[in-house]
Amino acid sequence: MHTVGESKYNHWFDGLALLHSFSIRDGEVYYRSKYLRSDTYNANIEANRIVVSEFGTMAYPDPCKNIFAKAFSYLSHTIPDFTDNCLINIMKCGEDFYATTETNYIRKINPQTLETLEKVDYRKYVAVNLATAHPHYDEAGNVLNVGTSIVDKGKTKYVIFKIPAVVPEAKRKGKSPLKHMEVFCSIPSRSLLSPSYYHSFGLTENYIVFLEQPFKLDILKMATAYMRGVSWASCMTFHREDKTYIHIIDQRTRKPVPTMFYTDPMVVFHHVNAYEKDGCILFDVIAYEDSSLYQLFYLANLNQDFEENSRLTSVPTLRRFAIPLHVDKNAEVGSNLIKVASTRATALKEKDDQVYCQPELLCEGLELPRINYANNGKPYRYIYAAGVQWSPIPTKILKYDLLTKSSLKWGEESCWPAEPLFVPAPDAQDEDDGIILSAIVSTNPQKPPFLLILDAKSFTELARASIAVDMHLDLHGLFIPNADWDTRNQDSDHHAVPQA
Numbered sequence: 001m002h003t004v005g006e007s008k009y010n011h012w013f014d015g016l017a018l019l020h021s022f023s024i025r026d027g028e029v030y031y032r033s034k035y036l037r038s039d040t041y042n043a044n045i046e047a048n049r050i051v052v053s054e055f056g057t058m059a060y061p062d063p064c065k066n067i068f069a070k071a072f073s074y075l076s077h078t079i080p081d082f083t084d085n086c087l088i089n090i091m092k093c094g095e096d097f098y099a100t101t102e103t104n105y106i107r108k109i110n111p112q113t114l115e116t117l118e119k120v121d122y123r124k125y126v127a128v129n130l131a132t133a134h135p136h137y138d139e140a141g142n143v144l145n146v147g148t149s150i151v152d153k154g155k156t157k158y159v160i161f162k163i164p165a166v167v168p169e170a171k172r173k174g175k176s177p178l179k180h181m182e183v184f185c186s187i188p189s190r191s192l193l194s195p196s197y198y199h200s201f202g203l204t205e206n207y208i209v210f211l212e213q214p215f216k217l218d219i220l221k222m223a224t225a226y227m228r229g230v231s232w233a234s235c236m237t238f239h240r241e242d243k244t245y246i247h248i249i250d251q252r253t254r255k256p257v258p259t260m261f262y263t264d265p266m267v268v269f270h271h272v273n274a275y276e277k278d279g280c281i282l283f284d285v286i287a288y289e290d291s292s293l294y295q296l297f298y299l300a301n302l303n304q305d306f307e308e309n310s311r312l313t314s315v316p317t318l319r320r321f322a323i324p325l326h327v328d329k330n331a332e333v334g335s336n337l338i339k340v341a342s343t344r345a346t347a348l349k350e351k352d353d354q355v356y357c358q359p360e361l362l363c364e365g366l367e368l369p370r371i372n373y374a375n376n377g378k379p380y381r382y383i384y385a386a387g388v389q390w391s392p393i394p395t396k397i398l399k400y401d402l403l404t405k406s407s408l409k410w411g412e413e414s415c416w417p418a419e420p421l422f423v424p425a426p427d428a429q430d431e432d433d434g435i436i437l438s439a440i441v442s443t444n445p446q447k448p449p450f451l452l453i454l455d456a457k458s459f460t461e462l463a464r465a466s467i468a469v470d471m472h473l474d475l476h477g478l479f480i481p482n483a484d485w486d487t488r489n490q491d492s493d494h495h496a497v498p499q500a
Contacts, residue, residue, distance in 0.1 A: 001015055001016035001018070001035065002014075002015040002016075002299060004016070004044045004045065004047075004048065004049055004050050005047075005048035005049040006049065007049040007050040008050075008299065009050065009054060009056070009057045009299065010056045010057040010231065010298055010299060010300070011054070011055070011056025011057060011231075011233065011297055011298050011299060012297040012298075012299060012302060013054075013055065013056065013087070013297060014054035014055060014056045014057045014085075015087065016035060016036070016038075016040070016041050016044065016085060016087075017035065017036035017038065017041075017085050017086055017087035017099060017101075018033055018034070018035055018036070018087075018472060019033065019034055019035070019036055019099065019109065019114045020032065020033035020034075020114075020439075020471070020472075020474065021033075021111065021114060022437075022439070022451050022465070023112075029451060029465035030494065031451075031465075031467045031469065031471075031494045032114060032494065033114070033469075033471075034113075034114040034115075036085070036086060036087070036099055036107060036109070036116050037115075037116035038083075038084045038085050038086065038107055038116065038119070039052075039084050039119060040052040040054075040083045040084055040085040041085065052083055052085070053083065053226075053231075053232070054083055054085060054231075055102075055231065055232050055233045056231050056232075056233040056298065057231060058225065058226060058229070058230065058231045058232070082103035082104060082105065082129070082130075083101070083103055083105070084101075084103070084105035084106075084107060084119055085101060086098075086099035086100050086101040086105065086106055086107045086133075087099070087101055087475070088100055088101050088102065088133035088475050088476060089133040089134060089475065089476040089477070089478075090109075090111075090476070090477060090478040091106065091133075091135055091143065091478075092137070092141075092143075092478065093143055093163055093176075093177055093178060094141070094164075094165055094166060094167075094176065094177040096108055096176065096177075097109055097110075097111045097478070097480075098120065099116075100131075100133040100135075101133055102130055102131065102132065102133055102199070103129075103130060103131070104121055104122045104123050104128055104129055104130065104131060104147070105119060105120065105121055105122070106119075106120045106122070107119055107120070108120065111480060120178055122147060122161075122181075125161075125178065125179065125181040126147065126159055126161045126181055126182075126183055127149045127152045127159065128147025128148060128149050128159050128161070129147070129148060129149065129150045130147055130148040130150075131145055131146065131147035131148075132145055132146050132147070132198065132199060132200055132201065133199075133476070134199065134200035134201070134270075134271075134476075136201070136203040136376065136377075137373075137376075138203075140165055141165030141166075142162055142163065142164055142165045143162065143163040143165070143177075144160065144161075144162055144184065144203065144208070145160070145161055145163070146158055146159065146160050146161075146198070146201050146210060147159050147161065148189075148195050149186070150195065150219060151192065151193070151219065155188065155189075155192070156188075156189040156191070156192050156193070156195050156219075157186045157187060157188050157189055158186065158187045158189060158195070158196075158198075158210060158212070158247075159183055159185075159186045160183070160184045160185045160186065160187075160208060160210075160249065161181055161182065161183050161184055162181065162182050162184045163177050163178055163180070163181045164177050164180050165177065167179075167180055168180075184251075184254055185208075185249050185254045185255065185256070187210060187212075187247050187249070187256055189212070190212060190245065191216070192219075193218070193219040193220055194216040194217065194218055194219065195216065195217055195219070196211075196212045196213050196214070196215065196216055196217075197213070197215045197216065197217055197236055198210070198211060198212075198213065198268070199268070199269040199270065200268075200269065200270050200271045201271055202271040202273070202274035202283045202285075203274060203376065203377050204274045204275050204276050204281055204283075204377045205275070205276060205377050205378070206250065206251050206252060206276065207248055207249060207250060207251060207274075207276070207281055207325075208248070208249040208251060209246065209247075209248060209271070209274050209281065209283045209323075210246075210247040210249065211244055211245070211246060211247075211268055211285070212244070212245040212246075212247060213244045213245075213265070213266060213267060213268060214238060214239040214240070214241075214242035214243065214244060214265045215236065215237075215238045215239075215267045215291050216236065216237055216238075216239060217235060217236055218235045218236075218237060221234075221235035222235045233294070236291070236294075238265075238267060238290055238291040239265070240265050240290065241265070242265055243262040243263070243264070243265065244262060244263045244264065244265055244266050245260070245261070245262050246261040246262060246263060246321070246323060246357060247261075248261065248281065248323060248325075257325075259327050259353060259354075259355060260353070260354045260355070261323055261347070261354075261355045261357055262354065262355075262356060262357065263321065263356070263357045263358065263359065264358075266287040266288060266289065266319075267287065267288045267289075267290060267291050267293070268285045268286065268287050268288075269286065269288075269293070269367075270285065270286045270367065270368065270369055271283065271284070271285050272284040272285060272286065272318070272369045272371065272383055273371050273375070273376060273377070273380055273383075274377065275377055275378050275379050275380070276325070277340055277342075277379065278339065278340050279324065279325050279326060279339070280322050280323060280324055280325060280338060280339075280340050281322070281323040281325065282320060282321070282322055282323075282340070282343060282345075283320070283321050283323070284318060284319070284320050284321075284362070284383075284402075285318075285319055285321070286316050286317070286318060286319075286366065286367055286369060286385075287316070287317055287319045287359075288314040288315075288316055288317075289313070289314035290313055290314050292313045292314060293314075293316075293392055296392050297392070315364050315365060315389060316364070316365065316366060316367050316388060317361055317362075317363070317364050318361075318362040318363040318364070318366060318369075318383070318400070319359035319360070319361055319362065320343055320345050320359055320360045320362055321345055321357050321359045322338045322340060322343050322345035322346070322347055322357070322360075323347060323355075323357065324337040324338060324347050324355070327349065327353065327355060328349075329353070331349050332349070333349055333350060333351055334348060334349065334350075335348070335349050336348055337349055337355065343360050344360040345357070345358065345359050345360040346358045362400075362402070362405065363400055363405070363407070364389075365387055365388055365389045366383070366385035366386065366387060366388065366398060366400065367385060367386050367388050367392075367394065368385055368386040368394070368418075368419040368420070368475075368476070369383050369384070369385040370383075370384045370385070370419060370420055370421060370422055371383060371384070371422065372422050372424060372431050372432070372434065373422075374424060374431075375431060380402070380431060381401060381402050381403050381431055381432075382399060382400070382401060382402070382431055382432050382456075383399070383400040383402065384397070384398070384399055384400075384420040384421075384422050384436055384456070385397070385398055385400065385420065386398075386417055386418070386419060386420065387409060387411070393416055393473075394416060394417050394418075395411060395415070395416065395417075396409050396410060396411035396417065397409065397410045397411070397417045397420045397436065397438055397452075397454070398410075399432075399436075399456070399459050408458075408459035409459070410452070410454055410459055410461070412440075413444075414442050414443045414444040414447060415440050415441070415442050415443075415447075416440065416441050416442070416443065416473055417438045417439075417440050417452070418438050418439040418440070418441075418473055418474045418475075418477075419438070419474070419475070419476055419477065420436045420437070420438045420454075421436065421437040421438065421477060421478075421479055422434055422435075422436060422456060423435050423436075423437060423479050423481070430457070432456045432457045433456070433457065434456045434457075435453055435454060435455060435456055435462065436452075436453070436454040436455075436456050436459075437451065437452070437453060437479065438451075438452045438454075439451055439452075439471065439473075439474060440452050440464075441471055441472065441473050448466045448467060448468055449466070449467050449469075449470075449471035450464045450465055450466040450467060451464065451465045451467070452464050453465075467494055468494065469494050
């Protein structure tokens, strides 16, 4: 929801969160959607205007307030209490599900009814002001995530924290796993007042990959943004003269490896996968040369001429990096430390034992990458992604083969696909045995939105289920297998029309 009363949000990523779900059972599909009843949503609706600030939209106090109330509002925004408008992703934690965003708040939801439940503040358990909406899950179901702790006890750091999948019986007493969250490791920010922005991170069997990129938050500017009449997003700057630092954390010691790895300046929103091979870590990311992507989603740019006029100044590129786990101190300066034959990525030893990493460029024009998560942190072959070029709106779904460097594509005129979700077949033998799910919206008013189902191996269409309701392009989602829910006769459900 981008309009409340007569007030409007400035940025597409600020809108009030809308949850939606497709329930598939016995060959039928049911669709339901519901606004997340966050504190932000409730306050805005009650006031009939935007009263809670989002990252790209600063909200201001009632002009009728007296000067003391106004002064208090300014003071409270110096160290802001961020929004709980959780519009980015869905996280599984034990048996529970949470809507997530990039602040310290998450909201528990009922995935069947889409009812909004309790609000959780990460700060009750770990000192983070921001956190990613892209956690990782290990094989035991434990959740790993990264957050930023801003000037806590005089230090700004990136905190890696862990949420156990299950609570030990002795500690249970009705407590959720969140109450047993623990700090796994922390990495000092290279700048006290300008920490890096990041959207995701990488995970292998034994290591965590974290990129400290030169797309930075200016904390002093953020602290005065409210008084200066600007948004927090305006306090983010891409420093193209800086490096991107690659931090590798050993999960066994819970400490960063001592070698300093770096690469050229870039902006990464999505890690694809990472794994260990022949003494190296190979990790894949979707990278940009600058931060123009965020700017294009200001609503002032989203008009009828958007497809023609909105052009990225940097096309998203799939890049593979290789990181040597053991750096030979006797290696010559300038020598390539990567001996893995399967990649052209290099890691050049420099003076002072620093290592300059140059990626292998694999493919252009893809975003919102997904994989078969059974291969997360392990060698893998296939990436499923939305196809984009110089415009950030996806027009195709693609399957990229890392072995053959070839791709398969699905596309249809006037269709905008959402993130492609891979669902493995129950009896899967190969990595790509399964289906792809994607929610498709159309720019053609005569074509209703639909859930698309593709054969993940051949990328041929298996079925689609059209929905006679308005549907919006979403960001990220989750598949819940074998959910024993009654999908029929729900007042708020819409029966989709399946077409095989």
